[in-house]
Amino acid sequence: MAAELQQENKLAKLIGNFLVSRLSLADLQHLAAKKKVPVHKHSLWYYMGGITMIYFAVQVVTGILLMVYYVPEINAAHASILKINSQIDFGWFIRSLHSWGSTLMILSAAVHLFSSFFMRAYRQPREITWWAGLVLMILCLAFGFTGYLLPWDDLSFFATKVGLDITAKAPLVGGLLGPLLKGGNMISQATISRFFGIHVAILPLTLISLLAVHLMLVQSHGMSEPAAFADTPPEKRRYEPFFPDFFFKDMLVWILALNVLFVLVVLFPWGVGPEANPFAPAPIGIxxxxxxxxxxxxxxxxxxxxxxxxxxxxxxxxxxxxxxxxxxxxxxxxxxxxxxxxxxxxxxxxxxxxxxxxxxxxxxx
Ligand code: HEM
Incomplete structure (x- = not known):
């Protein structure tokens, strides 16, 4: 038994060394080993970025699966959503994961924004991390806005109409952005095509690229320290290594975050309203x-x-x-x-x- 274990350990080491050398992981290992996370009474907020990230991962996976059956055409979009919800095995589940996932991702990004703000993580040297974060927040909202139209039900149609009318009035960019998004005078096939392209290609690529910059900066600057913590004598300050201590706690928090999502999905599956009729009056109280x-x-x-x-x-x-x-x-x-x-x-x-x-x-x- 002991000999077998030794043999397995040897094999694991061999594979580990192979991957580290062939993928040049030494720099990454060094970076991960260098980073230390401050331990204090506000440390809880350091998990919010990771939670946002895990919800984003859910969006990517479920979004790709939804694309298999979703049809971005005004005469077929609503029917394809009905089909996903009622005829495709686990279609309702994947769609609800995506819809609830969007809500939780935006919520956790907003909590992450405000907690970083109150921890004063925008101060030197993290200005660019902060600005990248602000753009990430706008991208999250843009995901929500463009995705909302895609089911082509009456609520999504008229809410998008209101949103686009407001966008068109924005100073400087409105005159260009409004018609560019709409693709004409009214919401039509051109709009759904544009929203779909933005939602499944432009936004994911932009968000992933910016997130890479955001995370690289977080890794190189390390976590910010609240003033009360930074002012305590060095011998009284506690830190924990990012890897493996904080990283494993991060993973535990991700499991909890996924559980919250699953509970919402199972208890409150996402519905779909009647098909949009662009010529009908807007529903009251939209x-x-x-x-x-x-x-x-x-x-x-x-x-x-x-x-x-x-x-x-x-x-x-x-x-x-x-x-x-x-x-x-x-x-x-x-x-x-x-x-x-x-x-x-x-x-x-x-x-x-x-x-x-x-x-x-x-x-x-
Ligand atoms: C898609 C959205 C986002 C993702 C996935 C994300 C991810 C992360 C992660 C994993 C971290 C390291 C852990 C942590 O501090 O929570 C982090 C740090 C940070 N994020 Fe974000 N973030 C996002 C959006 C934002 C937004 C909207 C802001 C604010 C404008 C922001 C500002 C920051 C700052 C300043 C830090 C450094 C925190 C510190 O050093 O204490 N991020 N982000």
Whole structure:
């Protein structure tokens, strides 16, 4: 028995050495061994990026499977979704994984954004990691927006129409982006073709490339340390190696995250509404997906004209200014003054509370 074990160990070592040398993994091994993760009472937030990543992996796998049966044509899209939901073995399961997965991915990316913000991970030297993250968040929302139209049911059709009308009014880019996405004056075959291409090719390629940069930077800078932790004497600071300690905990958290997804999928399988009729009036009380509800409600509150500016344009400008705050935060709060740090916290809390409040209001009204 002992001899057999020794033999197996030898074989494993041999294969390990072969892979390390042939794939030039030594640099990667060195990088993984070098990285240490700070241990403190806010360490929990270090798992949020990984959770977002595992949900993204689910989206890629289930998205490829859905492509086998989905037909991106206005006369066949809805029927292909009905077929996936009721005739293809486990089709409902794969589709629900993809739909619930999108919700959980956007939610975890948003929690990751705000937790990185409150940990002040945007400060030097992580500015580019932060900006890459902001673009990743926009890409996640773009995935949600383009995917929502694809089932071609009445809700998805009219919500997309509202979204595209708002996009067309955006300053600078709206005039170009609106017609470019729509592919004409109204939502048609051209729109579904464009949304499908963006959803299954342009967005995944862009997100994967940017994610590679994001992760490379995280790996080379190491995890940020909250001020209270960085200010404690070195002998009292605790770290754990990224590999294997943190990595194995990461995997455990991924299993938990996948369980949350499976429970939602099994208890609340994703439905499909009646087929879209572009010539019918919009259903009353139409609302976008939850992640656009805050912005939607905000725009609804603004009067048709604000001084000389059209209300919707004013609203979009106001929201762009809030976004700009996140973009320039590394310059405003660079760690040099406590006053600026306080300002950043107030800003972050105001945005989170505002978003939650407007989203709940939007959902209830
Ligand atoms: C597809 C979306 C995203 C994925 C898959 C992702 C993935 C990750 C991972 C795995 C980490 C390392 C572990 C962690 O700190 O959680 C990380 C770190 C980081 N992410 Fe993201 N991220 C995404 C979006 C974002 C967004 C939206 C932001 C904010 C604008 C952001 C900003 C950061 C920052 C600043 C760090 C460094 C954290 C630190 O050093 O404490 N990421 N990301």
């Amino acid at each position: 609302k976008p997906e939850w992640y656009f509800l805050g912005a939607f409600q905000f725009l609804k509150l603004i009067p048709p004209m604000v001084g000389p500016i059209e209300g919707e344009l004013f609203g979009i400008l106001a929201m762009s200014l809030v976004g700009l705050g996140f973009l320039i935060m590394p310059f405003i709060d660079n760690g040099s003054q406590r006053r600026r740090a306080l300002l950043a916290t107030i800003y972050g809390v105001a945005v989170v509370l505002g978003l939650i409040f407007l989203s709940i209001w939007g959902a209830l009204s």
